[in-house]
Amino acid sequence: MTNGKNKFFAPLLCIVLGVGILVTLLRHKDNTAEATPEIQDTATEAVADAPQEHYDAPNLLEIPKLTQSRQEQIIEHTGYTVSYNSDWRIPNWVAYELTRSEASGNGERADYFEPDPEVRGASASYKDYSSSKYDRGHMAPAGDMKWNRTAMEECFYLSNICPQDHNLNSGDWNDLEMQIRYWAKKYGNVYITCGPIMSDNPETIGRNEVAVPDAFYKVCLCQINGSWQGIGFIFENKAGHQRLKNYCKSIDEVEKITGIDFFPKLEDKIENRIEASFSASTWGLK
Numbered sequence: 001m002t003n004g005k006n007k008f009f010a011p012l013l014c015i016v017l018g019v020g021i022l023v024t025l026l027r028h029k030d031n032t033a034e035a036t037p038e039i040q041d042t043a044t045e046a047v048a049d050a051p052q053e054h055y056d057a058p059n060l061l062e063i064p065k066l067t068q069s070r071q072e073q074i075i076e077h078t079g080y081t082v083s084y085n086s087d088w089r090i091p092n093w094v095a096y097e098l099t100r101s102e103a104s105g106n107g108e109r110a111d112y113f114e115p116d117p118e119v120r121g122a123s124a125s126y127k128d129y130s131s132s133k134y135d136r137g138h139m140a141p142a143g144d145m146k147w148n149r150t151a152m153e154e155c156f157y158l159s160n161i162c163p164q165d166h167n168l169n170s171g172d173w174n175d176l177e178m179q180i181r182y183w184a185k186k187y188g189n190v191y192i193t194c195g196p197i198m199s200d201n202p203e204t205i206g207r208n209e210v211a212v213p214d215a216f217y218k219v220c221l222c223q224i225n226g227s228w229q230g231i232g233f234i235f236e237n238k239a240g241h242q243r244l245k246n247y248c249k250s251i252d253e254v255e256k257i258t259g260i261d262f263f264p265k266l267e268d269k270i271e272n273r274i275e276a277s278f279s280a281s282t283w284g285l286k
Contacts, residue, residue, distance in 0.1 A: 061221070061265050062095040062191035068259030075118045075159060079151030080140035082159050083195075086121030088202070088211035089128075090162045093195040093260060094139035103184035105147030116159035124158045128206025137164025137216075139194050141177045162196050163205055163212045167239035173216065176233060176244055180220060183283070187222050193262055194218035197234070213237050217254050219262050221274065224282060230263065230274035231283055245285040251275035 063081060066072060071087045080096035113136055115123045129136050139160050145151040154160075164173070184190045196213030203212040219232045232254035233247040251262055252275045263271055280286070 060097075061263060062097055062193055063265070064093055064095060064193050065261045065264050066092060066259065067255075067261050070259075073120055075116065077151070077154040077157070077160075078148060079145045079155060080160065082116075082139075084116070084119055084159045086119065086123070088196075088198065089122055089124040089158075089208055090211055090213070091139060091159060091195050093193055094160055095191075095193040096140050096144070098144050098180065098184045098190045098192060100185055100188050102144065102147040103181040105145070107146040107149060107152055109142050109146070110152045110156050112153075113156050113158060113161065116157035119159055122208060124161070124206065124208050124210045126158070128208050128210045129163065130206075132163060132205040133166075134163035134205060134212065135166045135169040136161045137169045137173070140192075141174075143177055143181065162216070163210060163237075164216070165237050165239055167241075168216075168235060168237060171239075171241055172244065172247070173235055176218060176247075179244060179285075183220070183222060187224055189222060191221040191263065192218065193260075195258070195260075197258060217258055219251050219254055221263055221266075228266070228270050228274050229279075229282055231278040231280070243285070245280045248278060248280050248285065250278050 060081070066083070070092060071085045072092055073084045073086065075082050075084055080094055082094050083092040084090075085092045113126050113129075115125065136158075138155060139162060140155050142152060142155055145155045180190055180192060194217060196211075197215040197217055198211060199214050202214070204210060205212060215234055215236045217232065217234050219230065221228065221230045223229070230251050232249040232251045233244070234249050234254065234257065235247055254260075255262060255275070262275070266274075
């Protein structure tokens, strides 16, 4: 009888031991699998705790907000966004992001100005400028839209155009456009907002009474050596030539003159710092 019991219990013992080993292995596997999310969570927290100067810019960082009441229609195009003012027949502002690859675009320039098909209300026409002393001055320039044919064609919409002194358009304003492309190639993404500065009773041109700006502004934002930097510019709408440094303003100054809040999506502490002052030398302007 003893031999019979041994023959019966020996296989049973082996089965029990095998099941125990299998359960132990499965538990170990489960514990290993559960450990992975904890490591990922730790990495996520480390990113969240990183200095805010280096956080990834949110989408459409360049989009400003009007702080003064005026007519506005927001229109998004392939290469830029425009706040169009049908009272003036020109934009309140035009904003876009210029990347390193976009700044290196080599597409052909378009040259056909036409009304923006998305505009509601009054619009300028090509002929409004023809009998005037002013150029059809781009806010988002054709030189920044060579990366995409549609972007190039849309930058010739008259919603992106202002009456601009010829000497300014082909001179210092153009110099700043080229400087911004240089910054984009050197530092990466540059966020740009620009537009007209208007008087209460502006001069008008053409049958559609397109308002003529007294001056133009442009503000720029990018990361230089890992730190957010901002700078503003104001150009009178008249002939003349100066170094770009002489047009520089703090973004706070441009905001007071234009009634526009620039870069509102930035962290407040960064926005306050970069808008209060500027360093022309940081931007390579001498």
